[in-house]
Amino acid sequence: MTNLPGRRMCRFISVFLTAFVLMSAASLSAPAGAQEVTPDVEEISDGLDVPFVPSHADVLKTMFELTKANKDDYVIDLGSGDGRIVIAAVKWLGAQGFGVDLNTKLVDIANKRAQQQGVADRAKFHVRDIFQTDISKASLVTMYLLPDIVLQLRPKLLSTLKPGTRIASHDYHLGDWRPDHMRVVDSQGEERSIVYAWTVPAKVAGKWTWDIAFSSYFNAVTPMQADIEQRYQDLYGKMVVNGAVVPVRAAGVDGTKVSFTVTSEIDDVVVDQTYTGTISGDEITGTVRLSGSVKPVEIPWRARRQPASR
Numbered sequence: 001m002t003n004l005p006g007r008r009m010c011r012f013i014s015v016f017l018t019a020f021v022l023m024s025a026a027s028l029s030a031p032a033g034a035q036e037v038t039p040d041v042e043e044i045s046d047g048l049d050v051p052f053v054p055s056h057a058d059v060l061k062t063m064f065e066l067t068k069a070n071k072d073d074y075v076i077d078l079g080s081g082d083g084r085i086v087i088a089a090v091k092w093l094g095a096q097g098f099g100v101d102l103n104t105k106l107v108d109i110a111n112k113r114a115q116q117q118g119v120a121d122r123a124k125f126h127v128r129d130i131f132q133t134d135i136s137k138a139s140l141v142t143m144y145l146l147p148d149i150v151l152q153l154r155p156k157l158l159s160t161l162k163p164g165t166r167i168a169s170h171d172y173h174l175g176d177w178r179p180d181h182m183r184v185v186d187s188q189g190e191e192r193s194i195v196y197a198w199t200v201p202a203k204v205a206g207k208w209t210w211d212i213a214f215s216s217y218f219n220a221v222t223p224m225q226a227d228i229e230q231r232y233q234d235l236y237g238k239m240v241v242n243g244a245v246v247p248v249r250a251a252g253v254d255g256t257k258v259s260f261t262v263t264s265e266i267d268d269v270v271v272d273q274t275y276t277g278t279i280s281g282d283e284i285t286g287t288v289r290l291s292g293s294v295k296p297v298e299i300p301w302r303a304r305r306q307p308a309s310r
């Protein structure tokens with residue numbers, strides 16, 4: 001529990017007091033065997049870098065809403081505590097997944113809760129370090145850790161997760177990786193929380209070439225070339241159209257969906273080319289919409305990347 005910011009410390013203490021009151025009540029009424037499933041927050045968090053502070057149900061709902069979580073999701077909760085996030089994903093959405101936590105007592109509690117709630121076949125919990133966990137199977141990763149820990153996780157999230165995988169983080173952002181969504185959660189009787197959400201972008205940077213065959217505006221077959229740079233989901237760069245260099249704009253990647261626009265002048269005609277497509281390896285397939293001072297038309301688009309330029 002070292003290096004806890006004051007705000008976190010306050011929440012931790014208040015959670016501890018609440019848990020203590022709930023535990024006292026539960027120990028009077030719980031059936032035999034169920035008592036051990038109630039977490040003793042202080043004892044359980046002792047000696048951990050990140051203490052066990054459970055997320056409120058409103059935070060879970062917001063995580064699922066912002067990431068459009070659904071029954072097809074495979075949810076991995078990094079630092080799963082008492083298992084509430086994965087269990088809720090199974091019970092509320094029909095999803096499946098697992099959680100990992102370094103704390104064996106919490107992992108036991110989470111597995112027992114999953115069993116008691118009849119979802120043990122779809123919600124599993126393992127004693128494992130988040131940094132040693134294979135997260136490649138996830139379609140949704142959730143976490144409620146500390147600022148420096150989520151930042152340390154960022155390279156692993158970006159290099160291991162499939163493009164299109166969503167990430168939701170309670171209270172802590174991923175530094176200069178701009179979140180796609182962010183919402184303040186005001187649960188009654190709780191300190192305010194913030195939920196951040198991102199989608200893992202495909203790697204689009206590199207040199208791309210393609211031809212456009214549309215004789216009304218271009219020569220019969222016009223070769224195109226784009227040099228794309230990437231910063232997370234934002235794309236930058238330039239395109240060469242009929243020998244002229246033009247900037248790409250409105251450029252981005254949402255999972256595997258790539259989009260950008262360029263405006264060029266061809267034979268005194270201003271043409272906007274709006275590209276949208278899906279990237280798979282070194283290929284993008286989609287459409288380009290030609291508009292501007294021409295009658296709008298949409299034609300197929302297929303671009304290839306020079307592998308060495310990635």
Ligand SMILES: C[S@@+](CC[C@H](N)C(=O)[O-])C[C@H]1O[C@@H](n2cnc3c(N)ncnc32)[C@H](O)[C@@H]1O
Binds near residue numbers: 051055100
């Ligand atoms: C703030 S709690 C969040 C619990 C749960 N995810 C939730 O939102 O209700 C953080 C959890 O991360 C676990 N944890 C901290 N560092 C960890 C690590 N390196 N590997 C696995 N679990 C870790 C702690 O034991 C604690 O249970």
